[in-house]
Amino acid sequence: MNESLKSPEKWLSERFRRWIDSRSPRSHRIRLNQRRIYIVPTGYGFFWLLMVLLVFLVATNYSNSLAFGLCFFMLSLFQISMIHTWRNLAGITLVVRGAESVYAGEPVPVNLECLTEGRQRFSILMGWPESEMVSASFSHEHEQSLLAPEEQRGRFRPGRMLIKSIYPLGFFRTWTWVRLDCHSLIYPAPEEGIPLPEGNCGKGGERSLVKSGIDDFHGFRGYQETDSPSHVYWQGFAKTGELLTKQFDQPVGRELWFSLDQVAGYDLEKQLSILTGWCLYCERQRFSYGLTLGTQKLSPANGAVHLHKAFELLALYNVDDSDER
Known part of the structure; x- marks a missing residue:
């Protein structure tokens, strides 16, 4: 018997399902x-x-x-x-x-x-x-x-x-x-524990950035009236009588690009799960990250809104929008 032919039970079940669906179209009310x-x-x-x-x-x-x-x-x-x-x-x-x-x-x-x-x-x-x-x-x-x-x-x-x-x-x-x-x-289930890709700041690359902040000591500069008193070098003022302000550097983080090419060798769902896990890791580390999926591209950034956009891109990639249920 040809396997493409449906059994009577399956045929009747599908006909009944279509009849039920015609009487109950999908709606929010x-x-x-x-x-x-x-x-x-x-x-x-x-x-x-x-x-x-x-x-x-x-x-x-x-x-x-x-x-x-x-x-x-x-x-x-x-x-x-x-x-x-x-x-x-x-x-x-x-x-x-x-x-x-x-x-x-x-x-x-x-x-x-x-x-x-x-x-x-x-x-x-x-x-x-x-x-x-x-x-x-x-x-x-x-x-x-x-x-x-x-x-x-x-x-x-x-x-x-x-x-x-x-x-x-x-x-x-x-x-x-x-x-x-x-x-x-429905987002891809995140795959945690996969190391981030290595490379330059192009496809799947990364870049380190630094801005003025409060983390690492960088040096001194002349005092300005808007400087915080906690940053004034008071010990030096006691010795020399000159007001100096401490300068610090704060690393902004790494800027990374992710794409399916970096996880070749896995099936599509596994690839998307790995990318989801990388996005979550970068968000926790406050790294800037971007996505390239086919013709779709999301520029590097971070934050809750950016994470939602990344998850939406991953969730809808190569998905058939036809309603079969």
Whole structure:
């Protein structure tokens, strides 16, 4: 058999997935309505119906009015439970308030706001089946933090999130799948402990810089009124009567360029992880560093903003932006 041919189970699974996705497009604000919510009886619900049938057969066989009343009461309770179970999810609006950027392989914290239309909601489970589900009950606007499963490097596009409930009696299970649109990134996992590359200040090179500062003693100069009293050479003034000011040099650090050529021999993800580790090391050492990835270039600098730009460049390098989940 040709391996390119899909099995019926896989074909049906993909068709069902595409159908679910067409009913639940990715969005940062999602309202749960009748188009999105599914409901079926639970095992306990089917058992309840079986009991209703048995009571009905007994009532019919013995013409027992009390048994008929019990049968109809049990059936009414079953139907009313279906309505309340569905209404427990209906009308909830989910708003994505943010998702943190993390390293590849780490769970992603996602912050949601649940709007309820002023109705009390009970025992609602939400989350991703691959991670821990969270149970919540709320009556007004509710902030909920969830952990999405680990993702690969690139833009964070979480898989389908499950929201379900069996409230109030457990006769029915209602659920929905939603696809959240979160604006965050998954950075390459940093590879620490790899020595920095050696070379000149060109590609992958480095350069040492020095400026006036307070670290290393350099010499003396004439006193100026704006000089700090702590830098005045008072011992010399006591001997010669001349005011002198101490001068110091402060190394600014090293300026480095990083590129994939410096980590040849590894696969792409390993290369990006090494570059990420180098960026973190330079940031801790206050070195200026730049990146060259293909046609993209980031000029040397340091600081939190520069580190974020470097991580963004590394996270999105050679990434397919198509949404397949």
